[in-house]
Amino acid sequence: MYNNGGTIKALLDKVTKQEYILPAIQREFVWKPEQICKLFDSLMQGYPFGTFLFWKIEPEYRNTYQFYDFVREYHERDMYHCEQLEELPNRELTAVLDGQQRITALNIALRGSYAWKMPGKWWSSDGAFPVRRLYLNLLGEGDEESGSVYQFEFLSPEKAADQRNDTVWYKVSDILKMEDTYELSMWMADQDLNSDQQKQAGKVLFDLHKTIHSKDVISYYEETEQDLARVLNIFIRMNSGGTPLSYSDLLLSVAVSQWQERNARDEIHSLVDEMKQIGDGFNFTKDLVLKAGLMLSDIGSVGFKVENFNKENMQKLERNWDAIRQTLLLATRLLATFGFNSQNLRADSAILPVAYYLYHRNLNDDYLAKAQYSEDRNSLRLWLIRSMLKASGIWGSGLDTLLTSLREIIKLEGEHGFPRESIERDMMRRGKSLSFSEEELDELTELEFGNKRTFALLSLIFHGFDFSQHFHVDHVFPISRFAPGRLGKAGIEQENHESWKQMANQLPNLQLLVGSLNNEKRSKLPHEWLAYFMPDEHARISYQHTQLLQELPDTIIEFEGFYSWRKQQLRDRIAQKLAL
Template sequence: MSFQTPRSIEEMLTAIHKREYLMPAIQREFVWGADQITKLVDSLMRGYPVGSFLLWDVKPETAQSYTFYEFLTNYHERDNPYADKATVPSGSGTTAVLDGQQRLTSLNIALYGSFAEKKKYAWWNSADAFPVKRLYLNLVDEPDDEELGTKYDLRFLTDREASPADGEADKWFRVGAVLDLANAGPAIMRELEQRGIAGSADAFQRLYDLYEAVRVLKPMNYFLVTDQDADKVLEIFVRVNSGGTTLSYSDLLLSMATNQWQELDAREEVRSLVSEINSNAGRQFSFSKDVVLKTALTIADVDVRFKVTNFTQGNMAKVEAAWPQIKGALLRAATLLQQFGYNERNLTANSVIVPVAHYLHLRGAGDSYLDSTADAADRLALQRWVTRSLVKRGIWGSGLDTLLTRIRDVLRTNSTNGFPVAAVEEAMAAVGKSLTFDNAEIDELLNLKYAGQRTFSVLSVLYPGLDLSKKFHEDHIFPKSRFTKKKLLDAGVPLDSIDDYLAAVNLLPNLQLLAGTANIEKQDGLPAEWIETAFPSEDKRATYLAENDLDGLPLDLADFTSFFEQRKQRIRTRLLAALGTAPGAPEDAAL
């Protein structure tokens, strides 16, 4: 390993775009965020050291045995989060980046590319959820966020956001455009003149600092590894990646599997499967590659822990051999969870898919299992177990590997005659993961709020007869829009009752699951009015009232507190029957 002559940022990025530098498959995915990229550029503009890089001189005879990837330029969290596979021509070698991939990719995005991440609260499949942004430097103003600790105001903006409004200074300079400047003197002055800010000494200094950092200074210090022994290179890689954004064991597993699989490309297969599970067939989930890999280890019947000692060639061969079955089981499990009414917003523990997929694999369930009448009772038993495990606190948190291993052991010997609920729950209880609920836990559930993490699951426990494969909304029985102080007073609610109304409107006793279309039609109608319109026949009206614990309750706004307390007691009785008994007890049938 030898120290090489330092290079400028421009020189390093030019080498990347000439495909002289590639990433070995043992590298993890790009994980830096926008703030990390801007801080890196800020540090370089201030002349700060940004650490050394470690490169691997891969000879032609070695290069053909491994998989390499190009550097990501235009990052899109949904549509383009991963780098493309590179082709190394036969008889050619390459230079692989062992340490510094995150920094080099960040600089590549900052100068040549774009960054598109999901807007907060936006739906994953929304057309405008991922605005494409490029890195800009504010030539006029100081940073307005002292907490960032930056000297320069660098931001990822859409081109529209960077365009000046009428009468405003053209202050946002696209960082990548510094590569187009002919020099650091007259060219900068012409750029400032065109923007109408030539008289600003600060603007000149900021653009000059950017020019110097990218094109003149040589902060890119790097060492070159020449050893062709892959085991030694892997050891170096693991050691140098112990800092920064931590290399997870799942990343390492996926990287090693890519080199150890004989027929399939592990990284491409896992990437593709994650995308298909999350987005295809109308699904909206956020399963990670960690969950996919954990399921793969479970089904392949190897140690489920993400430990380096488990990443042997023999274990990876088992995973590759079982991959078609793993893929099919996960896709069917995701479809089942969707049919149970879950999505990325209300599935509170993604790890629940692991035993579901393993069970489907063990019983050889095909696509027909998802909707066959013969399997309806088994699907219902599985749904009830999934829901109970999501309602109970702490099931899928700490001790996950031990829990998954215990459940796997039970399923391997008890899956012939359907999902073995009692045996699974017994094994869970043995490791401190009991699915029984006491009175205090039931009372806690009664205080769940609208759109809370566990609210959907509890409502689905309360009213199990709903076909949750259709779109259902959490709905306020008494509409929230009626619950403002002014509207309540106008409706004749006494002033001393207002706080009680406002405190209760978003809590579980005022919530139900309502089909999407019905919820839209209901809008802000009071329950007494809406029920009369929505269910014109007395029989249908009576059925709806009974199924939703509304029969005989006051449904006018003046009697809301009476309604709330009465329905709270009814729900409590249901929850005690559904959740508060030991597995296998007669009351369990109420679920």
């Protein structure tokens, strides 16, 4: 039976009072800021809001299931999980089976905030996640191409305070506090606007108020059946549209309902959070952790297939959880010692065979540092890097089949060391060869700054770095020196400016530098920087030799010759390393 649920204000009041809650089978909030803005523009234009599916929970069943609150202050790194409700009132509860994303979007926009990572910033940096709230430009216009009419944006307080002739940024959450139109009129009267602007801004603000406080836009269907199996089936069917329900969501849902001693949802999310914070930060997901659980527990074919999610397998996963957890943390720390992080790890799935190897041998933190494991670590690292360098991509299509095969090889031959040669032979048979042709070697010598393969390649051909420090891929000749104006002043012909700028961003002009040195180096010419930081001539000559910088010129005029010389030197070294 379909019911009228009233206004958005009434809906959020029930969310605030926890009359509307989320069952444990729900996924995380996945909408992006632009999706929330589009939702509000659609609401203001009067487009249909969609129907919700609610699940009425009788009081006697309230402790049978686990429930969560809606996210309000969303933070991409620190606060993206729904908080579990430990105590529930002794009354009927209404769980949301379909509509979580829309309700959470309304909750964030009208009661909370959204903090996402700024491009180019470190995942581990707090400053990379400025808190933003939803604003509406009362004088703004929409985008004709996208069909929007209103200008909604998530802004920081500083950006919102920058009011210009064509902007009056109104914090959307303030509309909840304005119960009647008199308050709106008083607010408008305080704005320094001309008559035309007053008219336009007033109309937009009154439309927003009507959309939130007056329009009955909420409708819902209520399910009263208390059997979890039926509810789970309804949930999966209802989530087949929109942002698709993944197999991992299904697995998590089943695990939540079948684990006996642990809260599967909290365990998995906690592990994902902990893995993300290791080293310079990773961007692993619950999908990866769940697939690792299947792989390390020797369940089925590693894939997210329904037959892998039966009760027996889920109980096996729970029994193995402590060992799985410790192994995934160890594997993540191992990747961090290799210098990998969220910005340069090309394929997150590559951690899975590494984790299975560590799990199979029951290795611990000793593996990360003890000399007795040095040769084995190097063999594993070489295989991992080679798999990252293949342009065709090793970790894409056929992933489950590859992982299942690698698991069998490690199980059979990985008792005393990483079976790299056997693994590579099997990968070759499967069309995933780790051998490199002459054309591939040429392509590698021109990898560009920002390519995720670039760090892996530099870390392979230049040894001796301690990756427990923050390392960056940096330019030998600073990129700022290749601005057209500076090249012209240096006497470089204008017709060469574009090609020189392109060369400046390619491998022959790249190196690895620890973060503090990278920051201090800035726009210094390389010979000046080396002389300053390495005043000892013998140390400087040794460094230049190991980093293939022997032919480093004193001026940028000779850059093209240096580029050609180092490109050939790099190709020779790459060929040598990848031939192993």
